[in-house]
Amino acid sequence: MSVARRLILLVLVGLVACHRGGGRVQDAGTFPDAPVVIISIDTLRADHLALFGYKSVETPAIDSLRRDGVLFTNAWSHVPLTLPSHTTLLTGMLPGDNGVRDNIGYHVQSNGRSLPELLHARGYATGAAVSAYVLRGETGLRSLFDDYDDGIAFRSGVALGEIQRPGAATAAVAKKWIDGHHGKPFFYLLHLFEPHAPYSPPEPFRSRNANPYDGEIATADAIVGDFVEALKKSGDYDRSIIILLSDHGEGLSDHGEPEHGILLYRETLHVPLILKLPKNAAAGDTVETPVGLIDVLPTVAALTRTTAPSGLHGVPMTKPAAATRRVFSETMYPRLHLGWSELRSLADATHQFIDAPGPELYDLKGDPAEKNNIIAEQRRVYSSFRAEAASYSRDLQQPTHIDPEEAKKLAALGYLTSSSTASSGPLPDPKDHIGELAMFEEAQKLIDAEDYAQAIEKLRQILERNPNFADALEQIARAYQATGRYAEAVQVCKQVIAKNPAMAEVTALSLGAIYLELGNYADARAHAELALKRSPGAAHLLLGRIALAQHDYGTAEKEARASLNDSHFSMQAAMLASESLVKSGRAAEAVTLLDASSNHGSVPVQGFELDRADALMHASRIGEAEAAFREEMRLFPKNRDAYTNLAAVQMLQGKPTEAAAVLEQLVNANPSRSSYALAADLCDHFHQPAAAAQWRTRAETLPR
Numbered sequence: 001m002s003v004a005r006r007l008i009l010l011v012l013v014g015l016v017a018c019h020r021g022g023g024r025v026q027d028a029g030t031f032p033d034a035p036v037v038i039i040s041i042d043t044l045r046a047d048h049l050a051l052f053g054y055k056s057v058e059t060p061a062i063d064s065l066r067r068d069g070v071l072f073t074n075a076w077s078h079v080p081l082t083l084p085s086h087t088t089l090l091t092g093m094l095p096g097d098n099g100v101r102d103n104i105g106y107h108v109q110s111n112g113r114s115l116p117e118l119l120h121a122r123g124y125a126t127g128a129a130v131s132a133y134v135l136r137g138e139t140g141l142r143s144l145f146d147d148y149d150d151g152i153a154f155r156s157g158v159a160l161g162e163i164q165r166p167g168a169a170t171a172a173v174a175k176k177w178i179d180g181h182h183g184k185p186f187f188y189l190l191h192l193f194e195p196h197a198p199y200s201p202p203e204p205f206r207s208r209n210a211n212p213y214d215g216e217i218a219t220a221d222a223i224v225g226d227f228v229e230a231l232k233k234s235g236d237y238d239r240s241i242i243i244l245l246s247d248h249g250e251g252l253s254d255h256g257e258p259e260h261g262i263l264l265y266r267e268t269l270h271v272p273l274i275l276k277l278p279k280n281a282a283a284g285d286t287v288e289t290p291v292g293l294i295d296v297l298p299t300v301a302a303l304t305r306t307t308a309p310s311g312l313h314g315v316p317m318t319k320p321a322a323a324t325r326r327v328f329s330e331t332m333y334p335r336l337h338l339g340w341s342e343l344r345s346l347a348d349a350t351h352q353f354i355d356a357p358g359p360e361l362y363d364l365k366g367d368p369a370e371k372n373n374i375i376a377e378q379r380r381v382y383s384s385f386r387a388e389a390a391s392y393s394r395d396l397q398q399p400t401h402i403d404p405e406e407a408k409k410l411a412a413l414g415y416l417t418s419s420s421t422a423s424s425g426p427l428p429d430p431k432d433h434i435g436e437l438a439m440f441e442e443a444q445k446l447i448d449a450e451d452y453a454q455a456i457e458k459l460r461q462i463l464e465r466n467p468n469f470a471d472a473l474e475q476i477a478r479a480y481q482a483t484g485r486y487a488e489a490v491q492v493c494k495q496v497i498a499k500n501p502a503m504a505e506v507t508a509l510s511l512g513a514i515y516l517e518l519g520n521y522a523d524a525r526a527h528a529e530l531a532l533k534r535s536p537g538a539a540h541l542l543l544g545r546i547a548l549a550q551h552d553y554g555t556a557e558k559e560a561r562a563s564l565n566d567s568h569f570s571m572q573a574a575m576l577a578s579e580s581l582v583k584s585g586r587a588a589e590a591v592t593l594l595d596a597s598s599n600h601g602s603v604p605v606q607g608f609e610l611d612r613a614d615a616l617m618h619a620s621r622i623g624e625a626e627a628a629f630r631e632e633m634r635l636f637p638k639n640r641d642a643y644t645n646l647a648a649v650q651m652l653q654g655k656p657t658e659a660a661a662v663l664e665q666l667v668n669a670n671p672s673r674s675s676y677a678l679a680a681d682l683c684d685h686f687h688q689p690a691a692a693a694q695w696r697t698r699a700e701t702l703p704r
Contacts, residue, residue, distance in 0.1 A: 025070045025275065025282040025318050032305045033185040034278050035240040036119065037178075038296070039227070040089070040189065041220050042082060042132065043196040043260065045249030046075070046270045047368075048217060057214035061225030062274070065244055069276030070285040072317060076292050076327040076347055077248040080260040080268040082134050082161070083108075085247035085293065086191070090114045090144060092297030092312045094328060096393055101332040104160065105502030107534075108140030113309040115297045116144045116187055122306050125186040129173040131193035133163035136568060138534055145189075149173045151567040153603050154538070160506070165603070167192035167223045175230045182234055190227065194220040195250070197259050213252065241303055242276040243296060254369070256434040258441075261333040263430060264345040264354050265370050266362075269329050275299070275317065290348055291317050292327040323349050326385070328392055334430045335396065336500055339468025341427035344392060346385050351378075353385035357429040361385065428466075436462065440472055452479045470496055470503060474510075481514055489514050505534040512542050521546050537566025537573070544576045548583070556580040571597055571605040578611050587618035606636045613645065625649065637669040644682055651686045660691070673699045 048054050051066055052073070078088045079095050087093075087100040091114050100106040110117065116126040127147040133154065135141060142148040151173075152165045174190040194201070195216030201209065202219060209215035224244070231237035249268045251257035260268045273291065276283075294314035301308035302316040313328075315321060326346045334340035344355040352370065354360040361382050362370040375382045439462055446455035459476040462469055473496045480489035493511040497504045512527035528542040544559030557580040563573035574597035581590035594612045613628035629646035632639055643666035650659040663679040676699035683692035 023282050023285070025277070025285050025287060026320055028277050028281040028303075028318060030305050031241060031278045031303055033123075034304060035178075035185060035236055036124075036187045036300055036304065037231070037240055037242045038089075038187075038189045039224060039242065039244045040086065040191045041195075041224070041244070041246050041272075042191065042193045043248065043250050044217060044220070044246035044272060045252075045267050046246075046272045047267070048214060049272055051272060056211060057209055057217050059217065059221040061221045061228060062244065062272070065224070065228065065242070065276055066274050068280045068283050069242070069244075069274045070282050070287060072273040072275070072287045072291050074288055074290045074349060075245065075271050075273035076290065076329060077246070077269050077271050078292055078294060078327070078329045080248035080264070080329075080331055081333060082132055082196075082247055083139055086135060086141075089245075089247070089293045089296055090116065090141075090189075092294050092308070092314045094294060094313055094392075095330060095332075096395065097313075101396060102336055102502065103134040105336075105500075105505050106139075108144065110140060110143035114144045115300060116146075116189075118297075118301065118306050118308070119185075119187045119304065120146065122304065123185060125181050125184060126188075127174075127177045127181075127186070128189035128191070129170045129177070130189075130191040131164050131167050131170045132161075132191065132196070133568065134160055135191060138536070147177060149177075153571055153605065154568040155603065155605070161196070162198060164193040164196065167194050167220060168226070171223050171227045175227065178231070178236060179234060182236065192220050192223055194223070197250075213250065238280075239278050240276075241278065241300065242274075243300075244272065244274045244276075245293065245296070246271040247293070255431070257437070261331060262338070262340075262343075262434065262437075264329055264331055264343045266347075266352060266364070266368065269345065269347070277303070287317065288349065289321040289323050290325050290327050291321065325349075326388060328389075330392075332396055335427065336502065337469075337471045338430070338433075339427065339466045339470070340430045340433055342394070342396070343430060344389055344394075346389050351381060351385070353382065353389065355386070355389045356431065357426060358431070359386065433466075436465070440469075440475075443472070443475060447475060447479055447482070450482070452483045455479045456483075468499065470500055473499075474503075474507065477510065477514075481510075481517070486514050486518050490518075505531060509535065509538050509542060513545075516542070516546055516549060519549075521550060537563045537569030540566075541569055541572055541576060544573075544580070548576070548580060551583075553580045553584045557584070571608055575605070575608055575611045578615050582615055582618050587615050590615035591619050591621070604635045606639055607632070607641075609635065610639065610642055610645065613642075617649070622649070622653075633665065633669075640666060640670055640675060640678060643669075644678055647679075647682055648686075651682075656688065656691075663695070667698075671702070673702055673704075676702070 046052050048057065050059055050063055051071060077085050079085050081103050083103045084095045084100045087098050087108050088095060091098045095101050100108055120126050126145045128145050129149040133152045136150045136152065137148045152163060155163055170192065171190060174188060178186065178188055195213050199212035199216050201212055201215030205215040205218040209218055228237060231240065248260055249271060250260055251263060251268055254267050255263055255265045257263045292314065295317050298308045298312060298314045299317045302318055326348045329345040330342065332342045335342040341357050346353045350363065350365055352362045352364055359375060360373045361375045361378055363374055439458060443455045443458040446458065456476060456479045459472050459479065462472045473492050477489045477492040480492065490511065493507050493514065496507045508527040508530040512524045515524035515527065524546050525543065528539045528546065531539040540559045540563035544556045544563065547555035547559060557577050560573045560577035560580060563569050574593055578590035578594050594615060609628045609632035613625040616625035616628055626646060626649060629642050632642035643662055647659040647662040650662065666679060667675045676695050680692040680695035683695060
């Protein structure tokens, strides 16, 4: 053999060695008692990573983990929603089998078969830290773990899917827990919510990335890098099984869907999955055969010599899999929330089939962006997929998650009727109606801008086309409530629950708040109690507000303190307790309680500094109260009460010039006729008719 040929051969051998590293994952062996860490990066689509050829964002931490581990290039999520997907991950069961089909209204069952429970029975300590409210412990997830950290403050007026805490804060919890279990077998789930919408990456990632979604990916990568570095310093990295994955991807409007949950194209189902073994066994290996998130449980069980439950659809990823394997996915979101048909999917190494009213088949090799439906050309392939898809049940449990006590309450309120069953008959194809989401998003923006009249008109147009659009019903009820049209809001909320009792958990609280506005305390209390089991913090808060409205300050304080124990609502609970204490003549206690609570909230809560200012005023600490008003104005410039209250305090002190300056800040931050009217009314109250007239004159110059 010539020297040149020997050199070529050596280079080729070197390249293979670099690719394979420690060998093949199928030959890696087992690792009893090895720590197991799962890093779940929410909403991370695979094709926005350098691992899959993407050039627009740098992810050095994920790239490094890949070099030490095994990359599964054909990994699929089974449902593009956070709670159902994590439930499939932890139970190894498809949504139709584990019963969790949506982010709200469904409950994770603890039956000893989940991954953390199986490892706990083997002597592992188990823990988790999550970054999204939809993964809060009350969903049943807490019951699967020894320790479950979900300290995410609830914010009203925000979609549940947007309530989160920074991933760095969640990772700090994870590092502390793992440090306390060093040298022992443990299982830990770290969940990061970046890059879930809304995309608002911090610096320097905002400036480095033109696409804010990519900026959030870079943010998540930096958090992963810091977390992995901590594992390396402690020595846990080398001995651990580490799995990095995503629960689902993101639409980014590739097929008309900006985010996820509705459609089942590759961009929302194809996810990254890296398996790093102890001592980097099988480092650099690549597996191209299809795998799904349900395979994680049997994989970890096989690696740790833990007996997996029988009857699972998933298989160990460490064993050779047939290239012909097909991975099943579904979404019930269109059916539950939009009045459209559910969708199901099957994907293998070469094709994806979408089982919809208008079925679709795509060639993943030749058309990875899924732009060309090839059913007409591939009838035999289509028939094979369709037959296999038919073996998966279309049944939607509705509402099997409700226990007999909750069902009794629903029935007593008139909700469990024949109309509360799932829709029958053919439903619209989501892909044919996805454009309607744009109109719905416009209506949401109008509500956020407090243009309720136009929002109601737009939502009515949507509901005329589709009366089963539950999300539109929820938003129009919100608009009715904001404009004082409480009777109409009540009727709409009742429609939501009657059509879909799984929504009762959230809608009952909204309905209870509306009844409170109407002074119907009995119905308000009944709906608050309906939510006690699933959302205890929110339910106790509503019960406390009902008591406060009835001047029962002792009960209000008691309910507020019950809600203080719920980390999601502790700030709001402190505010309610403070108001109760002030009404009871205990302002000094109220200030102490609020000051203690302010140290626990990572995300500011609107109205908190306003309530603190009120307590300080009643405690005769005027200067501190003024500072608290100004802090509320800084944090929430749209909160007009902060401006008017501060101006009133200054007028009471005989400082009309200072008060006028604050009112100028009010109208500058909130330039609307109603803001000028507030300023005028305040001047009238303090017997300043000339100033009031000036404010009304200035209001007339604004466009109507």
